[in-house]
Amino acid sequence: MGLSTSTKTFAERVEDSKKDEFARKAVAKAQDAQWDKRETAREELGNWQEWRDIAESIRQHTLTHLPHYLEEFSDNVAKRGGHVFFAQTAEEAKNYVRDVIVEKNAKNVVKSKSMVTTEVDIDPMLVELGDIDVLETDLAEFILQVADWDEPSHIVFPALHKNRDQIRDIFAAKLGYDGDNDPKNLARCARDTMRKLFLKSEVGITGCNFAIADTGQINLSTNEGNADLTISIPKTQIVLMGMERIVPSIKEAEILDNMLARSAVGQKLTTYVTFAGQKAEDESDGPEDFHVVIVDNGRSNAIGTAFESVLQCIRCGACLNVCPVYRQIGGHAYGSIYPGPIGSVLSPVLGGYEDYGDLPYASTLCGACTDTCPVKIPLHELLIEHRKVMEDDLKMHHDGAFVNFEMQTVGQGTGHKWMFNAALNLGHTGMAMLPKNKEVTVEGSLFENGAIKKAPALAKGWTDVRDLPVAPKHKDQFRQWYKKHQAEKGEK
Template sequence: MGLTTSTKPFKERIADSKKDEFMQKAVAKAQDAQWIKREGAREKLGNWEEWRDLGEAIRQHTVAYLPDYLEQFSDNVAKQGGHVFFAQTAQEAQDYVKKIILEKEAKKVVKSKSMVTTEVDIDPMLLGLDDVNVMETDLAEFILQMDDWDEPSHIVFPSLHKNREQIREVFEKKLGYKGDNDPKNLANCARETMRQFFLEADVGITGCNFAIADNGMINLDTNEGNADLTISIPKTQIVLMGMERIVPTMKEAEVLDNLLARSAVGQSLTTYVTFAGRKLVDESDGPEDYHVVILDNGRSNALGGVFQSVLQCIRCGSCLNVCPVYRHIGGHGYGSIYPGPIGAVLSPILGGYKQFKELPFASSLCGACTSTCPVKIPLHELLIEHRKVMTDDLKMMRGFDDVQMRVIGLGTQSPFLFNSALRVAHTGLGVLSTKKNISVENMYQFGGFVNKGPGLVKGWTDVRDLPRPPKYKDSFKKWYQLHKAGEINND
């Protein structure tokens, strides 16, 4: 899978998403429910905007001094007997993990939910090794694994696109489950399957919400406790983290944990807030062999430039839960493991414009994502910056769409051409118009609506009503001219 979740073209993915009515209803329901929970949790915290300012300041400071904090973190891990590997690419990260698995002659590997492990294709690599079995232990990721490694559709709720009956069918097929579709019974089935695997696991692999620079520990926020088992039982632990997921001290981690829990799941704090590292001498459990893989994989492309603020992201998924585009196309429509507004900004940075050129345009630029972001990333402004880069710097938008926009530009900046277009618009668009029953007074009084617009207009008319323009004598411009000249009675 890696960063890309689909080989289908963008328009084909969107067409598939438009047909998936269950997914659309599930996303809408989740967005509405999360709005209530999220805003309620934020309100209880009090002074939410001040917390956002503090979160932004912490993340901006950390990213600005990233090399220093990464070096400090690495030194402190080493002091505890752990190992740190800096991976420039996904392949380097994958090769390092593979080396550890082979050295340990591991047979069973347990994983907790991690976007970075998905980004670097750890699961396919492990599945390709002889006599190695891997199990995703986050319930949602476990469901996707059982369903032949289905693609995730949300950063926080990966199996959002599935209902409980679909999950029951998957468990029946893969696990021999014979019960009903009650979520409690389904969860118990998953728990029984995982628990034995946990006890026999040789290696545990986790992600990292935040790494603490001044003590070398990692911070994990979870709701199921699976990450704690992944850390505690296997003798070897491998942590994969994006290089930006670091904070100076525990004090800053505490602030970000508060922001993350409220923004991601609408809770005052996640059920399990874990700080962990290599097993200490007086501890009864934990890894004896401890490895941290710090991944770049394109993140440094954002450093020192206009896109640097995207590295502030704490992966809460809040921007997905307010996005009107995500509401309609779901996660799979983006074709990236990072969907929604954050994915539309981050994916072209990590994977390049050639692979993700459509994503910066998959936005209404309403700004809801920016308004909800707990660390104040200006997401909609960064989407505009992506469009500027592709259009002005890389000259990627030089096709027929660009020709149409140039013609429109010439027409709208010339009073003569614009006035001429107004005079012929009613007649010219008549051949593309159709009648429709009037549902709103006067909306279609000028002869129907355009439902098969040409070129760029088609993207609008495929999903919206575009009323046919009035005759020139009935246009607003003509009315205004007469009104200004005093030929129309104001009464």
């Protein structure tokens, strides 16, 4: 899978997503539910905006001094007996993981939820090795694995697009499940399957919410406890982390864990907040062989640029849960494992504009994502910045001639009084062709009952899915009302 989740064009992915009514309703329901939980959790903390300022300062400070903290972290991991490998590319990260597993002659590998392992394509690599049992231990990721490695649709809730009936059918076909669609029973089926592999696992692979520079430990926040089992049972642990996922000390990690839990799932803290590393001599469990793979894979592209602040992200998914575009098209339409506003900013940085240049335009620029971000990433401004780069520097979408002509025409029309007044007077007649009184369709003729069914070129995207209210008649427009109102005031 890697960073990309589809070979289809953005337009094709959107069309597919529009047809999936269940997924669209599931996203809307999740957004509404998460709004209540998230805002309640933030209000309970108190002084939320001040906490955002603190979280932003922690992330910005770390990015400013990133080489120092990465070196400090690496040195402290080594002091504890562990190993650190800096992977510039996804291929280097995969090769290192492969070499460790081959060296250990491991046959049973368990994984906890990790965006980076998906980004660098660890799962397909493990499958290709052959004769290895690979298990995704996060419940949602496990569902996607059993469903023939289906694509995730959300950063925090990757199986959001699946309902209980679909999951039951998947478990019945692949796991021999013969129960009902009760989520508790489905979870028991998954747990029974997982436990067997947990107990004989030889290598555990996890992500990393935050790496602690001054202790050489990693910090994981989960609600299921599967990551703790992934760390504590196998003798060998491999951690993959984006190079920006680091903090100076546990003090900063505790603050960001708090912000993460309240923004991601509307909780004060997740059920399990774990700090782990190489097994100490006086510990009864934990990895005897501890490896950390620090992944760049395009992140350096943002350092020192207008997009550097995107690396502040703590992967809470709050921006997805307020985005009106994500609400309508869901996660699969983005074609990246990072969907929503954060994905629309991050994916072009990591994967380039040729593959992800459509995503910065998948936004209304309403700014809701920026307002909700717990670490204050100016997401809508970065989306505009991407558009500037593509339009002004790369000339990717068009050369600007049409926009220039359009703006000149508008300038001419609004710059002459008689032309402007004529446009106002004809506005009702022109606008009367746009509103529709029936379900939108793009079949048949251009007009239906006097309304435009399918506009040409750039306007097509609007008329396909949008409608307008009937414009007021000339005598009822604001300017006419205002003149009449002023005249009446003068008479008094």
